[in-house]
Amino acid sequence: MTPEEVIDLLTTAAAYDRRKVGEADVVAWHAAVKDLDILDAQDAVVGHYCESTDWLMPAHVRKRVKAIREARLAREIVPAPDAELADEPGPYLEAIQDAVKKLARGFSLPKQIAAKVEPSEEYIEERGEDHSPIRIEAFRVACPWPPCRALPGAVCVDADGRRLSVPAHEARLRAAGLLEGDGQPRAIGDAS
Structure with a gap:
């Protein structure tokens, strides 16, 4: 947090408790809260005055910011x-x-872990007559079709969760950059 942001923080507090903010206040508060994010600190000030009539101190802000961060980490x-x-x-x-x-x-x-994924042996065995290198390349990306959402390397499924006889949805081919605008396959390695 910059000294200017500390001024904004103290201005928010002053709106609640009518404190007078001077240069010394900004220097002291900056030393105590400079490592905090301004938006979290603002939320902490508002939260403090929503639940308390106590005079706001840097320790209150730090404690509430810590709780805000812990709550985020608990959700993620x-x-x-x-x-x-x-x-x-x-x-x-x-x-x-x-x-x-x-x-x-x-x-x-x-x-999602972003790593190069080769088609699985299971895919290679079950791909049947469709040996298109374009479809194999499509397996390097996740399928964006909402009912499927197959991860890289996994076979696409239909809306009922059954494997497709053709291993990749058209949306997956598009996501992999393997189809032209007219729906025709693009040559692998073609940069256009």
Whole structure:
């Protein structure tokens, strides 16, 4: 939080308790709350005065911001770091800590591990006569069709959860960038 944001925070508090805010107040409060996010701190001030008539102090703000962050973390699942970091304990831990910090601050993170996925042996066996490399490439992305939502590497299913005889929905082919605007397959490796 910048000194200017501390002024905004103290102005919010002053609207409730009629405090006079001077330069010394800004310096002291900045030293106590500079590591907090301004939006969380504002929410903490409003929450304090919704539940209490006590004079607001930095400890009140810090306590409420901590509760706000803990509530966010309780609602969210911390996504796993990239699979490439699995054999590197230091960077893996840093990635988890970074994700926790972002979630605590209110950022949304993708829940899916983004890794290159090869088609499973099961797919290769069950793909039948459709040996199109385009369909195999489609398996590198999740299916965006709402009733399906197959993860990368998994076979698409119909609305009743049954496997498709053709392994990928058209929406999945489009998501993988494998169809032209007219619905015709694009050549693999074609950048156009």
